[in-house]
Amino acid sequence: MMSSSERQRELLLQEEVRSLSQELAQCQADKEFVWSLWKRLQAANPDLTQAVSLVVEREKQKAEAKDRKVLEILQAKDYKIQELEKEVTSQRQEVSGLLQQHRVGEDERHTMKKELVELQHTLSDATRRLQECDDGWRRRLEAQQEQSRKQEETNNTRLKECDDGWRRRLEEYQEQSGKQEEVNNARLGEVQEQLVKVQAINSSLSIQLSSVQQKLSEREQQLQQLRRELQDLQSLYVQSVAHAGEQAELIQQLEGLNMDTQQILQSQEKVHTTHTASYHKLYSELSVSYQALRLSEEQLRQKDACLTEQLCQKEQQVSELQVQLQELQQLVTSNPPAPKQKIEQECVEAAESQVCVSHPPSSDIQSCGTHTQQCFRSVSPSSSRAAEKKIQQLEELLALKSAENEELRRVHAKRHDRLRLIQTNYRAVKEHLREVEDTQGQPKGRTRRAEPWELRQENSDAVWNELAFFKRENKKLLAEKAQLEEELDVARVRVAMERATAQELRLRLHEEHQEQQLNDDEDDRVSSTPLPPVHTLHHSVRKIEVLERKMVCLEREMLKLREDKQALEDANSFLRSERTELQAALQQARVCEEATQAWVSAERDKLLGEARALQAQLQKSRRAETVSRAALLRIRQEAGVLRAERDFHRNKTRRGRGRGTHTITHTISVQPRTRSPAKDEWEDMSPDSDSEDFSDSLQSQRAAASPRAAAQSEACTALPHRHTLRDNSTDPRSRSTGVCEDAAVKKRRMMMNRRSVCVVMKGAGVCEDAVVRKRRVMKRRRVCAVFTQRLACLQQQVAALQAASRAAHEERLKYQHTHSELQSLTHTLQKQTCELAMLQQQKAVLEAELERWRKSRPPEVQQQASVTVSAPNPDLPNIKTLETEIKQLNNRLKSSSAEVSRQTALIKGLRTELHDKDQRLKELQDKVCHCERDVVMKRQLVEDLRSRLKILQDSEQSHRSHIDELERKVKSQCEEASNRKSFIESLKRRLSVATDTKQQCESSNSTLQDLLRTKEQKLTALQARLAECERSKVKLEQTATSQMQLLTNQSTDAIRTLQNKLTLAQTQHQHLRSVTLALAVEVDREVRETRAELRKRRRERKKKEGSGRGGVSKSSMVKAQSIAASILNVSANDLASILDTDQEEEGDEEADGVWMDHIQQLLEQQCVSAGELLDVLLVKMKENRALMEELVTLRERH
Incomplete structure (x- = not known):
């Protein structure tokens, strides 16, 4: 189209040159004739020359006046055409803006529907889980109730059986139970005090928890507000982007129109100068114009070549973009899609390339402006001033447009940087998603945030989980920051565009004011200007036709650009859908992580319940220990009396008469059947035996039992160290797992980078590979800077946690010192318990021997003994010796009773100290170790007692076996009862936990329902707004069409009336x-x-x-x-x-x-x-x- 119009112009100019050359030849002939006459007249009458010059000047003035009027009329027409075109473009912009608003509303509606569907799914999942939990708890409770009923029945039967056997022992143990009740009451008081303290601590912790929950709720509200603001800003950003695209298209159209108008003005000025020039300079000016036309033709050809090159470049860019799109689609089929902003970035780059292409004509515009300024100055002062003002205004508009283009370039650069950052984040998220999908299964719950007390432990899982959570939050904040920066850039571009539009509106108002003044002056004035020449009108008509053709070409290009834009928008929607799928997969991975966290917390609660059960067993063993101590004291007292009685009877039988020798020897021969106390390593309290024998026997027994006890004590003391090692080892494991995961992530990143490098090498070559590497280095540096800031904050937190751990370690050392002291005391107590058990055994043996001896004595011996007591014995010295022996025995008894009282006082002091130490031991972490050690010691004691009982109960095996069976049954029942109690307590705790979770689920359900209601309300409001927008759109379209028709009719009528008036005024x-x-x-x-x-x-x-x-x-x-x-x-x-x-x-x-x-x-x-x-x-x-x-x-x- 451009080449055909230029050829037509060249033909017209050639015809004009031929006609002008013919006229010039005629003028030269006339000039020669006139010149001869002129010489004669000068010779004859020199004053006539002045008259002729005056006539020539008058003709010049007339021609100038005619040309000015023609120019004014043409300018008025051009202004009207421009105004109509501007109105058309503004109405098109309004229509496109309404269409974009309609599209944005539809997108919002689709997103709201998706959110509603997701919320319904989450609600159904939550209700299903609640029902499953309720069913599980009901089944467990029913099973527990059945088990408890069965156990109660078995216990009742066993208790009935054991009642007969234990009634006898109840009378003996009533006194002991009174003492135990006093001790237990004292301990109960202490336990109640501790409970009060624990309740106070629990209340303070609950207050802290409530404050933390309030803070969390406030933060969640702030996050929701920020999300709403972000959605609003995103919608504004979409609108501003659309507005920016329309403004860019308008700018291009205006630049084209400005160029056309400048060319038209140049041609008109050239025509004016050719008509106003004198005849004797016509040929030279025509030759100059011909040369200028040739130069302009060459320039136009150069411009045509440049434009063709630019078109080729655009086609290449389009082909490259298509190749990139194909590659992206291939990547999308293999990998998750790239973010939305990449395509937007490419669109912005294409727009900037178009802006850069449309920039060079600005110099032509300026040159045209200067040329028009010179021409206007040559015409007249008033018109030159108006032209200067117009040129200044156009220069200001150009400056504003250039500023707007600069803002667009800055925004483009910032978007490019943001795209790089998003690409790096996208790759990291993609790799993280793959790892999560590989490692974990289906999601079952949300991740639980770590409590403040969990963060006190250094290098724990809670700390690393919290670190990962804050990293995720940091990434989210970075993405939000990038979006806000993008919106800020769009706002700046919009401000620049609004400045340019304001300047254009001012120019339009000024032109309308000038046209109104001109119309008023023309109505008032009556002049006799001749009509413009026919060839100038034909020329202007042809130019208008050329402009119309250009407008058609521009509209075609606009349609093509719109089609490309629609294709890009389709690709963008496809990428959005894939992005939503990725987000859903990410949410599933997060839910899976939350489920694992919940499972870990449940396991932790189970272990805590078991530890509490062990603590209860420890307390029971301590109570049994106190009971055994009291029994030991009593048995020692009784053992001393029995041994004295036994020695007395032995001496008496030895000094007895010979009549009883047979019976005595018989008894002595019977005695070896039962094991002697010397062989059984029991203490002999006779005057022949020493106290050293007793101590030696005890020491030998302890020496025999020491290896096992030492091994067990070492095992018990090693347990806390093992626990600490486990705690310490879990942290390095967590660290090592974290390190392994980081290593795996790095390996996958390296593999992905290599794949991407291979694709780039195949597609674009080694140069693009180097560019990609540089970009990656820059991205890594930025990410490293962000992570260094975050690490500094985390290091501060770690330092605080380390200080807390040091303080805890110091307290632990103190507790270990007290623990060692308590161990020494427990060793002494164990020795005393062993002594007590041995004394009990000795007492039982002596009682048995005494009863046998009494039973084995005949009645004659008993009568003789009574006779000897009643009758005076001739052996008086023997009686005296017996009295002395009795006195000695009494003295020994007193001394032994004093020693026993002293030992009881010591034992009482030790009890008080033990009581204090037990209270401190409750606060330590190694309670389980002590409990296990005590249990081991008790088992050893029970085994020793059983072995002794087996040795002593040979004669009474049937009776004692029955008693042993009863005792075993009682012990098993007691253990089962304690186990049942601990199990019931654990079940109660689990029930409380289940109720808490149920309440939480109900609260979350209520909150979700509230959110659903709010979302439905918003949806209804949005639908109403959408309907209103559609109605307003229809109304605006109708009003716009009606106004356009009215304006066109009015403009045509006004132009016709003005033309008629003008013709009438001109004729008159x-x-x-x-x-x-x-x-x-x-x-x-x-x-x-x-x-x-x-x-x-x-x-x-x-x-x-x-x-x-x-x-x-x-x-x-x-x-x-x-x-x-x-x-x-x-x-x-x-x-x-x-x-x-x-x-x-x-x-x-x-x-x-x-x-x-x-x-x-x-x-x-x-x-x-x-x-x-x-x-x-x-x-x-x-x-x-x-x-x-x-x-x-x-x-x-x-």
Whole structure:
């Protein structure tokens, strides 16, 4: 299209040049003829040259006035055309804005529907889980109730069986139970005090928990507000992007129109200069214009070549973009899609390339502006001022447009940086998603945040989980920051575009004001300007047709760009859908992590329950230990009395008579069947035996039992160390797992990078690989900077946690010191318990022997013993010796009782110390170790007691076996009861936990329902708004179409009426001017005729007077005049007028010329004054009347 229009212009110019060359040849011939006449006239009458120059100047002025009026009319038409085009573009923009708003509303509606569906799914999942939990807990409770019923039944049966056996023992143990009750009451008081303290601590912790929950709720509300603001900003951003695209298209259209108008102005000015130039400079100016046209043709060809190159570049860019899109689609099929902003970035780059392509004509515009400024200055001062103002305004508009383009470039650069950052984040998220999908299964719950007390432990899982949570939050905040920066850039671009539009509106208002003034002046003024020449009108019509063709081309290009934009939007929607799928997969991975965390917390609660059960067993063992201590004291007292009695009876039997030797030997022979206390390593309290034997036997027994006890104590002491090692080892494991995961992530990243490098090497070559590496390095540096800031904050937290751990370690050392002291005390207590058990065994043995001895003695011996007691014995020294022995035994008994009382006091002091130490032991972490050690010691003691009982109960195996079975049954029942109690307590705890979780689920369900209601309300509001927007859109379209039709009709009517008025005014003005000119010419002709007649009369009169006086003959004069006319090639009248060089005639002609010039000046004025015209005409008419009167007087005289 452009080439055909240029060819048509060239043909038109060639035709004009040919016609002008022919006219020039004719003008040169006329010029030579006129020039010869002019020389003759100069020689004959030099004053005529001035008159001719005046006439030429008048003609020039007339031509200039005509050209000015034609230019003003053309400019008015151009302004109207521009206004109509601007109105059309503004209405198109409004329609496109409404369409975009409609699309945005549909997108929001789709997103709201998706969110509603997701919320419904989550609600159904939550209700299903709640029902499953309720069913599980009901089943467990029913099973537990059945088990408890069965156990109660078995316990009742066993208790009934054991009641008969234990009634006897109850009487013996009532005293012990009273003492135990006192001890237990004291301990209960202490336990209640501890409970009060624990409740106070629990209340403070609950207050802290409530404050933390309030803070969390406030933060969640702030996050929701921020998300809402982000959604609003995103919608605004979409609208601003659409507006920016429309503004860019408008700018391109305006630049094209501006170029066309500048070219039209240049052509009009050239035409004006060619018409206003003088005839003698016409040829040179035409040659210059021809050369200028050739130069412009060359420039246009160069521009055409540049534009074709740019088109080729655009096609290459489009092909490259298509290749990239294909690659992206391939990547999308293999990998998750890239984010939305990449395509937007490419669109922005394409728009900027278009802006860069549309920039070079600005220099042409400026040059055209300067050229038009020069031309306007050459025309007239008023028009040059207006042109200067217009050029200044256009320069200001250009500056604003250039500022807007610069803002767009800055925004493009920032978006490019943001795209790089998003690409890095996208790759990391993709790899994380793959790892989560590989490692974990289906999601079951949300992740639980770590409690503050869990963060006190250094290098724990809670700390690392919290670190990962804050990293995720940091990534989210970075993404939000990038979105906010993008919106800020869009706002800046919008401000620049609004400035440019404001400047354009000001220019439009100024032009409308000027047009209104011109219309008012034209209505008031009546002028006689001739119509513009036909060829200029044809030229302007052709130019308008060319402009219309350009507009059609621009509209086609606009349609193509819109189709490309639609394709890009489709690709963008596809990428959005894939992005939503990725987000859903991420949420599933998070839910899976939350489920694992919940499982870990449940396992932890189980272990805590088991530890509490072990603590309860420890307390029971301590109570049993106190009972055994009390029994030990009592048994020792009884053992001392029994041994003294046994020794007494032995001595008595030895000194007895020979009659009882058979029975004594029989008893002695029976005794070896039962194991002797010496063989059983029991203490002998007889005077022959020493206390050292007892101590040695005890030491040997302890030495025999020491290896096992030492091994068990070492195992128990090693347990806390093992626990600490486990705790410490779990942290390195967590660290090592974290390190392994980081290593795996790095390996996958390396593999992905290698794959991407291979693809880039195949597609674009090694140069692009280097660029990609540089970009990756820059991205890593940025990410490292962000992570260093985050690590600094975390290091501060770790330092605080380390300080807390040091304080805990110091407290632990203190507790270990107290623990070692308690171990030494427990060793002493164990020795005493062993002694007590041995004494009990000895007492039982002695009682058995005494009973046997009493039973084995015959009645005769008993009577003799009574006789010997009643009758005086001749062996008095033996009685005295017995008395002394009895006294010694009493003394020993007293000393032993004193020792026992002293030991009881010591034991009481030790009890108090043990009580204090037990309270401290409750706060330590190694309670389980102590419990296990005590259990092991108790088992050893039970095994020792069983072995002794087996040895002692050979004679009474049936009875004792029954008792042993009963004892075993009681112990098993007690253990089962304790186990049941601990199990019931654990079940109660689990029930409480389940109820808490149920309450939490119900609260979350209620919150979700509230959210659903709010979402539904928002959806209804949005639907109402959408309907209102559609209605307003329809109304706006209708009003826009009606207004456009009205404006077009009004403009066409106004143009027609103005044209009719203009033609009428021009015809009237021309008619009046022709009439006044004809009248003036007629008056002037009459005056000249009268003057000529007067001169003739005067000459005749003079001739008559001369002939009367005598002179040259008439015939000779006629001959001379004819010869002169033939020489000069002039008629006789002309020669007469030439020869008649009277000064009066010259003066009259000058006066007539001045008068005519004055009349023409008056007629050429914008507002002609009738009074001045009448005065001038009356002067000439009066002069004519005076000349006529003089002529009449001369005729009368003649």
